[in-house]
Amino acid sequence: MLLSIKNLHASINGKEILKGIDLDVNQGEVHAIMGPNGTGKSTLASVIAGREVFDVTSGEVIYKGRNLLKLAVEERAREGIFLGFQYPVEIPGVSITNFMRTAVNEVRKFKGLDPLGGGAFLKLMEEKKKLVELTSNLANRSVNEGFSGGEKKKNEIFQMAMLEPTLAILDETDSGLDIDALRVVANGVNKLRTKDNAFMVITHYQRLLDYIIPDFVHVLFEGKIVKSGSKELALELEEKGYDWIRKEQRDNGIAG
């Protein structure tokens, strides 16, 4: 198993956000995570990536057979965890080329590989840019600075392609994309899919799942995964909204 989350609780400033998450992800799988606003989807992604502002109060996360919670953010990244940000951050004055070169070479160093030289790196970049249909001028600009919402998301996918992660968590990479961009992003993901890696796709819309076919769909509600199913679950949610889940939860609550 690639990732195994058991009874994970996490809080920020004493406020509990994740209230006992259980989730198993195998290599080769795509998991879609859905759920109403503010229920903890991004929090889950951040905790897996190791963001320090969140306190893990109990539970465990095993990744590649190791206790993930013990690793620093960058160690998790080098071990193949990639987070496509819901709100990518601007880094003024740092070109995407320079940013990615630093990142790629850090990961290579970790793997005991020699750093990529200028020429080899540029070649790799061209290749990956093509893969995700990124227009070339974007790469010369500062990271995310002045990018449109859609450009930022495409840039995340480009970075994912460059880093070839084992576990990619895409946090609402589809929001803010026009129809064409959505197709491009989804194609990018599909091209990168192999039997050895896995994806967690956080989304609000069934639409994306028409392109990226998930093996499982989970509903995160108030800090817990309350329902898991096949891709049909997403269709059901699309049709009926979350009210029935709320109702079910209330009923369960009374029942329990």
Next chain:
Amino acid sequence: MRYRMQDTGYGMRDTGCRMTAQVKMHESRSAGMSILVWNGIGIRFFPTFVSDPRIEKICVTKQVLEYLNDLSLQGQLVIMESDPDNIINEVTQSDYKYGFVTEIETEYAPIGLSEDTVRYISLKKNEPEFMLEYRLKAFRHWLTMKVPEWAHLDIPPIDFQDIYFYAAPKKKKQYESLDQVDPELLATFDKLGISLEEQKKLAGVAVDAVIDSVSVKTTFSETLSKYGIIFCSMSEAIQNHPDLVKQYLGSVVPYTDNYYASLNSAVFSDGSFCYIPKGVRCPVELSTYFRINAANTGQFERTLIVADEGAYVSYMEGCTAPQRDENQLHAAVVEIVAMKDASVKYSTVQNWYPGDKSGKGGIYNFVTKRGICKGSNSKISWTQVETGSAITWKYPSCILLGDNSVGEFYSVAVTNNHQQADTGTKMLHLGKNTKSTIISKGISAGKSNNSYRGLVRISRNAANSRNYSQCDSLLLGSACGAHTWPYIQVENKSSIVEHEATTSKISEDQLFYCQQRGMDAESAIGLIVNGYAKEVLKQLPMEFAVEAQKLLSISLEGSVG
């Protein structure tokens, strides 16, 4: 192609001549001629800048070796294979890398400062009478002055009687076999992992084994002399071009200017001199590397650059010093004169030893740098990357006398641990339609203090003049300080002065973003800081820009967590 000097404990090691992909794209770029100022003594040499990418070794000219032989520094130039793309590796090495001391027999002036010291220096340098007089006038004036205290700095008192004001390597015979070489020198070679065969070469036993490239040297000498360019050490200039020296020395920074400038005028040991004649665009970058080696010595260099009408020159300066527990004083003076239509670009990467993490040791860098745009349409541009020194006190300035003249100041000053910097510029607008730009980026970390102090004065006659100033401070951590002291005086109504200032921190979001991509906190900060300073770094000549970027990252190591 990039070139830099690194001290290995045995003088200068060249780690340059990297044939990286980037280099290859710039093959045609010619590099320059260089002067090495070793403990204040100038050595002229020609770092080879072979533009043939197949040549992977740096070559040293015969002339360089002769110079080094003369000074018994021979063989201390280590020739390294090029090591492309190793930049990341080096960035992650921490600690000051230039902290070695070279054990060379040195001849000192008697310790302390008196008229006799001044006479000793002048005599040792075999100077003409006018220089001795100049020095004495300066010394006598200095005696009447007080240590300036207005800067936002905490400077412990300096005991001038406990400093050697002159230290020169003793001349020594060349070795005939390795047995004659100082065993300590060989031990250090071992430490550095240099093979026995190479040790022989390095110790100067078989000098001729070093690849020589006389042709490179002659290309440069020929190029320079063909254009009538003079580029030599200040001592040589005093001997060979006394009229030029007499005419310009002290014309921009008079010996009465300030405490440290007066001191420098009295005791300066060497430095570099550069004259670009009328209408000449200097075809290569000129550079000087400053190095303090001996203990307890002050370093007082003097640099004078004169660009005659319509001339252009780009000049670079780099500095390193060994790691010592006591503080050392460095009080240099740089003067630039730009005549009508002339343009001078002066770039500095200052990496004097900053002291250790607890604030012990380090260089006091008290420097006066000033240029005058004498003629109309002239331009002086200062770019500085200040990462070193325990205390930095310097304000590269422009006197914009000629109409339409332009002054620029681009600065990145990084302070970490207990470093203090009070740096900035003065733009004095005297001519009409004069323009100045100030871009200052201060980065403070640790317990350091970083101040920008800038004066923009637009005089009554400087009609239609403009200044744009932007002073940004970046704070890493909460124990450091950043201060901005802009002084603005505008004496006419047709001029416009704009001043922008910001203070920011590296956000947790930015750090997390970088770390999520696999960078550790230090390289993430290095990257973010380099982005922050980009506006200034892009002003540097390419060879220097790479160096500067690495330095920024290295200087901030240990600033997180």
